[in-house]
Structure formats: structure tokens, C-alpha cells
Amino acid sequence: MNERQIMTADEVRRAIARIAHEIGERNGGVGQVVLVGIYRRGIPLAKRIAAAISHIEGSTVAIGALDIALYRDDLELRGPSTHIQHTNIPVDITGKIVVLVDDVLYTGRTIRAALDALTDLGRPERIQLAVLVDRGHRELPIRADFVGKNVPTAISEDVAVRLNEVDGGDDAVMIHRGDA
Amino acid sequence: MTMPAVSPHVPWTPTESRKRRHVLDLDDFSTQEITDILDSATSMKEILGRSVPQVPILRGRTVVNVFYEESTRTRMSFELAARTLSAQVMSMTAKGSSVEKGESLIDTIRTIQALGADIIVMRHGESGAPYLAAQHFKGSIINAGDGRHAHPSQALLDLFTIREQLGTLEGLRVTIVGDIVHSRVARSNIWGMLRCGMHVTLCGPSTLIGDVRTWQATFPTLKVHYTLDDLLPDTDVVMALRIQKERMQAGLLPALREYSTYFGLDEARLTRLPAHAIVMHPGPMNEGVEIMPEAATSPRSVIETQVTNGVAVRMALLYRLSGEAPAV
Numbered sequence: 025m026n027e028r029q030i031m032t033a034d035e036v037r038r039a040i041a042r043i044a045h046e047i048g049e050r051n052g053g054v055g056q057v058v059l060v061g062i063y064r065r066g067i068p069l070a071k072r073i074a075a076a077i078s079h080i081e082g083s084t085v086a087i088g089a090l091d092i093a094l095y096r097d098d099l100e101l102r103g104p105s106t107h108i109q110h111t112n113i114p115v116d117i118t119g120k121i122v123v124l125v126d127d128v129l130y131t132g133r134t135i136r137a138a139l140d141a142l143t144d145l146g147r148p149e150r151i152q153l154a155v156l157v158d159r160g161h162r163e164l165p166i167r168a169d170f171v172g173k174n175v176p177t178a179i180s181e182d183v184a185v186r187l188n189e190v191d192g193g194d195d196a197v198m199i200h201r202g203d204a
Numbered sequence: 205m206t207m208p209a210v211s212p213h214v215p216w217t218p219t220e221s222r223k224r225r226h227v228l229d230l231d232d233f234s235t236q237e238i239t240d241i242l243d244s245a246t247s248m249k250e251i252l253g254r255s256v257p258q259v260p261i262l263r264g265r266t267v268v269n270v271f272y273e274e275s276t277r278t279r280m281s282f283e284l285a286a287r288t289l290s291a292q293v294m295s296m297t298a299k300g301s302s303v304e305k306g307e308s309l310i311d312t313i314r315t316i317q318a319l320g321a322d323i324i325v326m327r328h329g330e331s332g333a334p335y336l337a338a339q340h341f342k343g344s345i346i347n348a349g350d351g352r353h354a355h356p357s358q359a360l361l362d363l364f365t366i367r368e369q370l371g372t373l374e375g376l377r378v379t380i381v382g383d384i385v386h387s388r389v390a391r392s393n394i395w396g397m398l399r400c401g402m403h404v405t406l407c408g409p410s411t412l413i414g415d416v417r418t419w420q421a422t423f424p425t426l427k428v429h430y431t432l433d434d435l436l437p438d439t440d441v442v443m444a445l446r447i448q449k450e451r452m453q454a455g456l457l458p459a460l461r462e463y464s465t466y467f468g469l470d471e472a473r474l475t476r477l478p479a480h481a482i483v484m485h486p487g488p489m490n491e492g493v494e495i496m497p498e499a500a501t502s503p504r505s506v507i508e509t510q511v512t513n514g515v516a517v518r519m520a521l522l523y524r525l526s527g528e529a530p531a532v
Contacts, residue, residue, distance in 0.1 A: 140260065
């Protein structure tokens with residue numbers, strides 16, 4: 025099979041722990057931090073980062089969930105999603121430091137949509153971005169503040185993040201070679 | 205909540221739900237598609253509660269309300285839904301339009317298409333009119349009520365409200381009481397409710413229910429009952445329909461007072477319901493006829509919630525019909 029593993033479960037765990045440390049360092053603690061996961065795999069990642077932060081910093085951070093389907097710019101190309109997921113951010117994000125969490129950073133279009141969605145919900149002091157994998161090929165001027173692993177890829181390749189909460193089994197990050 | 209893909213209660217003609225183009229009635233909706241729409245509507249409702257209730261997804265799309273019959277809540281609800289999704293909205297009512305000069309339905313639809321409409325929301329006094337319009341329009345048609353035939357968005361918002369209030373649809377017992385034979389709301393609800401595994405009983409004087417065998421030829425599990433009081437203790441949802449005064453002139457009812465005495469929802473009747481049961485009405489109400497003011501505003505009444513939920517459900521429908529831009 026044209027598939028190779030680029031992160032093991034252990035590496036995923038260490039990357040999450042490192043991101044949790046960096047979020048605390050960068051922001052001088054986590055008092056103002058709200059973690060917002062993007063559907064689907066950003067949400068379990070945000071929960072894991074929050075758990076790691078509470079272990080490191082001894083304080084809990086608020087977690088939210090964001091669906092960006094209604095902010096996408098490719099409705100014409102891809103058509104509507106079958107499900108619109110529930111956006112649920114339990115705290116007022118105005119004045120807070122929002123850390124967006126997603127599994128893979130690729131073109132940057134999802135993050136562009138997420139930024140629009142967040143600004144509709146309030147005016148955060150700052151928005152930062154944490155991703156498990158940055159695979160390059162940006163189409164917009166967007167970069168991540170916290171990256172689990174930088175992975176050079178070809179456009180024809182496909183990066184798949186598997187998380188136990190969503191996919192069952194062991195965590196892993198795989199690259200599939202496309203036929204293109 | 206998991207449900208079977210197709211409810212055994214009503215035979216189902218499959219359509220590829222992702223490729224749905226029109227919403228004309230609920231008869232071609234699978235249980236799964238209804239569930240998908242209700243799930244999406246739950247998320248749409250969150251948007252309506254925001255301080256800035258607007259998302260950009262339908263920017264550049266045009267929704268045209270074409271109403272050949274008067275309407276307050278349905279037209280405003282669709283308009284608000286379309287605006288919340290950032291679509292352009294235009295409205296046409298037959299009164300004051302070229303319809304009064306004799307423009308045909310098909311010509312009107314072609315004109316609206318030439319103006320760049322993506323979705324037409326249509327209400328018409330003739331059953332089937334939206335089906336004719338769908339044959340002459342390259343975009344999508346949503347039936348917002350056609351004659352006595354169908355009112356699918358109303359049925360979906362009723363299902364949404366029931367599921368939201370009672371947590372499920374499967375197995376619930378619904379009593380629809382009133383002028384069933386003339387009701388497009390009842391007809392679409394029967395399709396949707398049976399498909400979602402609910403038990404539906406029609407109730408009212410026989411002149412307003414119509415021929416039982418005809419009903420049961422299409423819906424074999426549908427029940428009909430001619431007295432209300434003994435049904436109420438076994439009812440989870442009671443839905444009252446509007447009694448139009450014209451029915452009395454047509455000889456179908458001896459007197460509105462008599463109807464109220466036997467079928468009007470008042471406080472005494474509500475006490476016969478189980479503690480969790482809810483009272484619904486699609487509006488507009490004839491207070492004092494099919495429902496008394498104290499019943500309409502009782503804690504069991506979800507009539508205002510139905511109106512609020514209607515916007516969220518219509519947002520889910522408009523979004524679902526917005527695939528690739530139509531090639532005009």
C-alpha cells in the first residue's frame with residue numbers, strides 16, 4: 025500500500041505536551057486562554073491540549089467547538105455538508121486569547137473560515153493557531169503559532185490524522201501517496 | 205439517536221439525498237434525510253441566538269419568495285432564514301404583480317429565473333402548482349404550501365419542535381385534531397411523522413376527516429378516531445389545526461360552538477394529557493374555536509417555539525439545496 029507513517033501514538037502524545045507547554049510560555053500563563061477546536065479532529069485535540077495544560081499549569085482552560093461549514097468559500101465546488109455541527113463556545117471570547125486547534129494545516133482556507141467565524145462571535149484580544157501537522161502548500165497568508173510536526177508533502181499526497189476518540193484504535197499520522 | 209434508514213410504516217422511493225434539488229413534499233424524504241435536516245437545524249438555531257445572527261454561506265445566492273396566497277409567518281420565516289444565511293431576498297405576491305394582468309405561472313417562473321434566482325419559495329392555492337413550477341425552473345423550488353396538498357417546511361419544523369421538546373420521535377403518539385381533509389399541514393406531517401416511526405391518529409368530526417379507507421390505502425398504520433377526550437390520556441403530542449369559518453358555510457360543520465365543545469383544546473382537556481405532553485398549532489389560530497386562549501398560552505403549548513424553530517429549519521433547507529450554482 026502507498027502509505028507511510030509519519031507520527032506514532034507516542035509522537036502525537038509528545039507533540040501535544042509540547043504544544044501545551046508552548047501555549048503557556050507564549051502567553052505568560054493560560055489565564056486568558058480559550059482553546060477552540062475545529063470539527064472534527066480539532067475538538068479531541070483541543071481537549072487533549074487542555075488536559076495537558078491543566079497538568080502542567082495546574083489550572084483549567086475553557087474549550088469550545090467551532091464548525092466552519094457556513095464560512096467556507098467553496099460551496100460551489102463541493103456542495104453543502106450533510107451535517108452542520110454545533111458551534112459551542114461556552115465563554116465570551118471578547119478580550120480573550122483564542123487558540124484555534126486543528127489537525128492538519130494545508131491550504132489555510134479552513135483557518136480563514138475559522139477566523140471569520142470567530143470574529144462573528146466576539147473580538148478576541150489575540151487569535152493563535154495550533155496544529156498537529158503542517159504539511160505546507162498554503163494558498164493564503166496564514167501560519168501556525170504551534171506546530172506538532174512540519175511535514176513536507178507533495179500536493180498529490182494525502183495526510184490522514186487518526187485519533188482514538190474519532191477513529192478508534194491507536195493515534196497515528198499517515199501519508200498516502202496519491203495516484204496523480 | 206440511531207434510526208432505521210427507512211421506516212417500515214410508509215413505503216419509500218429512494219432519492220439521493222445529497223443531490224436533492226427541490227423540496228415539494230416529505231413523501232420523498234428518507235428517515236435519514238429528515239434526521240440530517242433536523243440535526244443541521246439544531247446548529248442553525250445556535251446562530252439565531254447570537255448577537256450578530258448572520259453567517260456568510262449563501263452570499264451571492266438569490267432566494268425569491270413567490271406567494272400567490274397570503275401568509276405572515278411562513279413568508280417572514282423564509283425571508284429571515286435566507287437573510288441569516290446572507291442570501292439576497294426578493295418577494296413577489298400575486299397582488300400587485302403581473303399575475304393580475306394575467307401572467308401565467310410558467311411565465312412568472314421564467315421571469316424570476318431570468319432575474320437570477322437560485323431558489324424559489326412558493327406558495328400557491330392550487331395543489332401541485334410547485335411541481336409545475338419545478339419543471340420550468342433550473343434552480344430549486346421549495347413548496348411553502350400548495351392548496352390542500354403539502355407544506356413540507358411546516359412539517360419539518362413540527363418534527364424538529366417535537367424532537368427538541370420530547371427528545372425523540374420514534375414511538376411517540378401524535379393526535380392531529382381538526383380540519384384534516386383540507387389541511388396541507390396535516391398531510392405533510394403524516395408523511396414525516398410516520399416515516400420517523402411515530403404513531404399518528406387523526407381526530408375530528410367525520411366530515412373533516414374524509415374517507416378512512418382512502419387514508420389507509422396510502423398510510424396503512426394511520427388511525428382515525430372521532431372523539432378526542434378518550435384519546436388524550438394516550439397522546440404525547442396534540443396538534444390542533446385551524447377551523448376555517450367557510451367550512452361551516454359548506455355544511456361540513458353545524459356550528460363552530462359545537463366543534464369547540466367536542467374538539468376545542470381548553471384547560472380541562474389539557475389536564476387529560478400525560479404530564480409530559482405538548483400542544484402544537486401551525487397557526488394562524490382561531491382562538492376560541494379549535495383552541496382556547498388559556499390552552500394556547502399554557503406551559504404545555506409550544507406554539508411560539510414552533511415559529512422560532514421554523515427559521516432554523518428553513519435555514520437548514522435553504523443550505524441543503526445550495527449545491528453548485530445553477531447553470532443559467
